Amino acid sequence: MIQDDLVPQHRKLVSSYTLVDRIFRRVITTGGLFSLVILGLIGAFLLYRGFEIFSDFGFSFITGEVWNIGDPMDTSTAVLGIGAMLMGSVITSVIAILIAVPCAIAVALFIEFYSPRKVRLILTAVLDLVAAIPSVIFGIWGYAVLLPIIEDWSVPLERWLDFIPIFSVPSGIFGRSPFLAGVLLALMVIPIVTSVAREVYSQAPRDLIDASYALGGTRWGAIRNVVIPFGRSGLVGGAMLGLGRALGETVAVYLTLNLVFDINFRILGSAGGNVASLIATKFGEATEYELKALMAAGLVLFLVTLLVNFMASIVVNRSGKII
Amino acid sequence: MTTILDSLEVPTPRRPWNKKRQTFVRSAILICISLVISWVLSSTTELGGVLGFYFGLAVCLPVVVLIESIRHGRNVAIDRVASSVILAIFGAVVIPWISIVTTVYQKGSKAFHSGYLTTDMRVTASGDPLEFGGVLHAIVGTLILVLIASIISVPLGITAAIYVVEIKGRFASTVRFFTQAMSGVPSIVAGLFIYSTICVFFGGFSAWAGALAYTILMLPTVARTSEEVLKLVPDELRAASYALGASQARTVFQVVLPTIATGLVTSAILGIARVAGETAPLILTASYFVATSRNVSEPIASLPIYIFSSLGLGDANATTRAWGGSLVLLIVVFILFSLARGLSARLSRK
Numbered sequence: 001m002i003q004d005d006l007v008p009q010h011r012k013l014v015s016s017y018t019l020v021d022r023i024f025r026r027v028i029t030t031g032g033l034f035s036l037v038i039l040g041l042i043g044a045f046l047l048y049r050g051f052e053i054f055s056d057f058g059f060s061f062i063t064g065e066v067w068n069i070g071d072p073m074d075t076s077t078a079v080l081g082i083g084a085m086l087m088g089s090v091i092t093s094v095i096a097i098l099i100a101v102p103c104a105i106a107v108a109l110f111i112e113f114y115s116p117r118k119v120r121l122i123l124t125a126v127l128d129l130v131a132a133i134p135s136v137i138f139g140i141w142g143y144a145v146l147l148p149i150i151e152d153w154s155v156p157l158e159r160w161l162d163f164i165p166i167f168s169v170p171s172g173i174f175g176r177s178p179f180l181a182g183v184l185l186a187l188m189v190i191p192i193v194t195s196v197a198r199e200v201y202s203q204a205p206r207d208l209i210d211a212s213y214a215l216g217g218t219r220w221g222a223i224r225n226v227v228i229p230f231g232r233s234g235l236v237g238g239a240m241l242g243l244g245r246a247l248g249e250t251v252a253v254y255l256t257l258n259l260v261f262d263i264n265f266r267i268l269g270s271a272g273g274n275v276a277s278l279i280a281t282k283f284g285e286a287t288e289y290e291l292k293a294l295m296a297a298g299l300v301l302f303l304v305t306l307l308v309n310f311m312a313s314i315v316v317n318r319s320g321k322i323i
Numbered sequence: 324m325t326t327i328l329d330s331l332e333v334p335t336p337r338r339p340w341n342k343k344r345q346t347f348v349r350s351a352i353l354i355c356i357s358l359v360i361s362w363v364l365s366s367t368t369e370l371g372g373v374l375g376f377y378f379g380l381a382v383c384l385p386v387v388v389l390i391e392s393i394r395h396g397r398n399v400a401i402d403r404v405a406s407s408v409i410l411a412i413f414g415a416v417v418i419p420w421i422s423i424v425t426t427v428y429q430k431g432s433k434a435f436h437s438g439y440l441t442t443d444m445r446v447t448a449s450g451d452p453l454e455f456g457g458v459l460h461a462i463v464g465t466l467i468l469v470l471i472a473s474i475i476s477v478p479l480g481i482t483a484a485i486y487v488v489e490i491k492g493r494f495a496s497t498v499r500f501f502t503q504a505m506s507g508v509p510s511i512v513a514g515l516f517i518y519s520t521i522c523v524f525f526g527g528f529s530a531w532a533g534a535l536a537y538t539i540l541m542l543p544t545v546a547r548t549s550e551e552v553l554k555l556v557p558d559e560l561r562a563a564s565y566a567l568g569a570s571q572a573r574t575v576f577q578v579v580l581p582t583i584a585t586g587l588v589t590s591a592i593l594g595i596a597r598v599a600g601e602t603a604p605l606i607l608t609a610s611y612f613v614a615t616s617r618n619v620s621e622p623i624a625s626l627p628i629y630i631f632s633s634l635g636l637g638d639a640n641a642t643t644r645a646w647g648g649s650l651v652l653l654i655v656v657f658i659l660f661s662l663a664r665g666l667s668a669r670l671s672r673k
Contacts, residue, residue: 017571024572025490032486033494034479035546036501038539042508042516049519106412114409125664130420132656134600136627137649140634141423144430149374187419218402241507248509250603251631276511280606298515302508309507313500 042302050296052289053080061296062086067261067278075289082297087263088178088273089301092253093246095182095267096189101239103186104193109223111194112201124198131191139255142184147256150180154268169269176258178272184256185249189242196238196316200231237316244308248301250276275301353391353407357383377418381411427649434647443624445614449633449641456644458651460615461629464530465655467617468609468625469595471534472541477591479538480545481580488553489575499550506543513539514604522608530616530623533609540601541594548593552586552670553579585670589663596659600652602627626652 017025053061057080064081071077111123154174161167204227212222253274259281260271279294279301286294361379388407392400439457447456483502487495517536522528556579564574580587610622611632626648633645 020573021571024570024575025492028482028486028490029492029494031479031482032490032492032498035483035498035505035542036494038542039501039505039508041520042512042539045516045519046512103412103416106409107416110409110413114406126420128664129657129660132596132600132660133423134602134627134652134656136600136602136630137423137427137653140630140645140649141426143634145422145426146419153374187416190416218398220402220405221398223405244507248507248511250509250511251627255634276509276603279511279515280603283607295515295519298512302512305507305509305512306504309504310500312507313503 039306043299046295046299046302050292050299053293053296057081061293062300065261065263067282069287069290072287078289078293080290080293082275082278082300084261084263085259085273085275085278085297086300088257089247089275089304091178091265091267092181092185092257092272092274093243095179096185096246097239097243099183099186100189100193100242101235104190104197104238104242105228105235107190107194108197108201109227111198113219113223113227124195127191127195127198131195135188135249135252138184138188139252142180142252142256146184147176147180150177150183151175154179158268166265166267169266171269171271173270174268175270176256176272177268177270178257178264179267181253181257181272181274182267184252185246188249188252189246192245193235193238193242196241197231197235200234200238201227204230233315233318237312237314240308240312240315244305244312247308248276248305249274250280253277254280349391353387354384357387360387377415381415384411424653427646427653430643430646431648431650431653434643434650439647440651443613443615449636449644450638451640453640453643458626458629458648460613460624461626461648462651463615463617464609464612464624465599465626467530467619467623468534468537468605469599471531471619472537472598473591473595475535476538476541476545476594477587480542480590480594481549481587483542483546484549484553485575487550489571489579502543502546505539506547508539509603510536510540510601511603511607514607517604518607525620528608528610528622530609530619530621533605533623533625534619536604536608537598537601540604541598544597545590545594548590549587552583552590555586555670556582583670585666589666589670592659592663592666596656596663599656599659600627602631606631626655 056075057064061081063083064079065084066079066081067084068079070079107127111120111127115123151174154169154177158167158169158174208226208230209222212226213219217225254277257272257274257277258270259273259277261273262271264271264273275297279298282290282294357380360383361376364379364383365376385404385407389400389404392403434453436454440462441459442455442457443460444456445460449456483498486492487499514536516539517532521532521535525531560578560582561574564578565571569577605625605628609625609628611628612622612624614624616623630645630648630652633641633648636642
């Protein structure tokens, strides 16, 4: 009884936000959701502008190989399809990823496990720097330097591998081919994939690597059995980030690829396409109807890259690495 | 009197993990042999040129290493071949990077003359002799575009980061996820979106529209970098601030943000470096203008479009101008990057 008087009552703890904080949190939340809003708006506006195209052509807009506006006055004569360009985007990006991923693994391993500490710091900085080289510079370099080299190389490659359909070039014109664009895209994507791979590999459990050495394993043994399995999902995520970048690349592909409306698997021949460079090419002199088609093409490209990037961030996040 | 210990030879401690001089000599010899073989190959077969030589080297080196090391057993051989393959691929990747920088420097420096950075193309055609005209208009234009884009995207990006790290609201993981996804939006799609909204509604191309397209591309970079930086702030600081009775708003503005001010500057610079060279969105939004202009409701010049449009003309002088523009752009991007790196190094020392 007496104790009750002595011990003070529990003070009531209030843990609600003050008015200032409530306003602050509201404002920040609104700002934070801005990226969602923009993404939604991009999709909505492109769909709105391109809706007429989708309703006119339906699924054949995605699969069609012909891009013909017909009579500019009469939209019903137009036949528009981005199938060839979509396929071209996929072909160039796949070439890029097939080249870039092994290279990125090797460069990441070299930086993490083969180079001394000082060199590693420099190389990491260089990697960031190369990732920042604008695509227009890659494009101009690809056109001026890489084009003649790839052209020279395509000739013997075609002669030796003629029996494989994708390497045969009946037209005999090499030049601005999907292979060139793919190699250039690979060079652009390698820094991205490498920096993800390097980051993941650097987190490989040190004790397992040391254990591998202690058992008498070689350096390659440790890499092969510890580092590479550990970094697998991170690498897949990095590769998909690179794929997203390669799919959406415009200027570099515009400068190094001959736009031809024809689904073309002959990667050494001077004919190919890419949705992004289609938009850049046709935009200048497009009629109003064609412009709508370009919006629709942009929407398709947007959705495809969004899908790839979603999957990439899911995979990368699962591997525990934040990019 | 000799003890048994004296008669035993005490082995001197060795460090088998230290690289021996022998190793270097052996590697050097192997590389030399491969160099010779690949030189012979490239001069006798049609895979000529520097690239052919390098390709030959990349194939020869692992083979030579394999032949040399096979006598040490399978594991050692695999290890050494793997090392040589990794080295060869590393070289194959680095050589193009070096080539890009040196080519841009060699070809771009030819376009430079005393007034290159202080004149524009108002009275000069792209095909005119290289002593006339310059990139002033493009530099000013890029600066304006980047400035407007930063004014919009830096506060928004930091806000998104604060939302994720400080508020940790219901949508925090969603916002992070979508910011990541947004960084993958192709630049041409951003341009197309701005064109279909701003340019269509307000009639035609403008610097405004270009800057807004840049904003879309810059926002995710700023948001992600700021987020990383915000996470560096120790929780003790926040707790101390709350313990003194500060509200969350006060904690964020007077404790958290000042602590990492350099980091936020870094994130802004990285965002700028990311967009400064973007060409595709500007083709659809800001277009191009030959004179130095500060009018944001008109088309405006920019370095990437200067390069792009000079390149399309096919004239030798115009192409040289494009290389000159590339050199300026490359220098701008590299300076921005070194700045960002220097600042973040300072932050991490703190």
